[in-house]
Amino acid sequence: MEDILVPFILFGSIFIGLPWIILHYVTKWKTAATITSDDEVLLEELYSLARRLDERMDTVERLVADDDPSFTPVKRLVADQETDNQKLRELDRMMAEKKGARP
Incomplete structure (x- = not known):
């Protein structure tokens, strides 16, 4: 069970979670910089x-x-x-x- 769960968590965190966090803060910075x-x-x-x-x-x-x-x-x-x-x-x-x- 652990052999299947670890790759899903790793895949999800690298390819879904990390880009989501980066894009979230990029959009926050862009909106904060404008008047x-x-x-x-x-x-x-x-x-x-x-x-x-x-x-x-x-x-x-x-x-x-x-x-x-x-x-x-x-x-x-x-x-x-x-x-x-x-x-x-x-x-x-x-x-x-x-x-x-x-x-």
């Missing part, structure tokens, strides 16, 4: 929120500067830098194209 549609929506919302907050900050600084001429705005990063604006315009264009491509 999901929920992640994309969250990133778009965060990007929109960050732009609105930046615009609000500019408005508050402008209002305070009108009331107090000695006020100097605190540099957040580098305000209104052209290289950053080019990247943001490219991102806006890509998002508009993506929204236009959606059904």
Whole structure:
């Protein structure tokens, strides 16, 4: 009985079990490496929120500067830098194209 059982277990573990485990983890790695549609929506919302907050900050600084001429705005990063604006315009264009491509 053991002579028949050992080859079946060995055959099953080598040719069925091992490839199944390898393929299982390969598919897990592939799905984990991609960004999901929920992640994309969250990133778009965060990007929109960050732009609105930046615009609000500019408005508050402008209002305070009108009331107090000695006020100097605190540099957040580098305000209104052209290289950053080019990247943001490219991102806006890509998002508009993506929204236009959606059904």
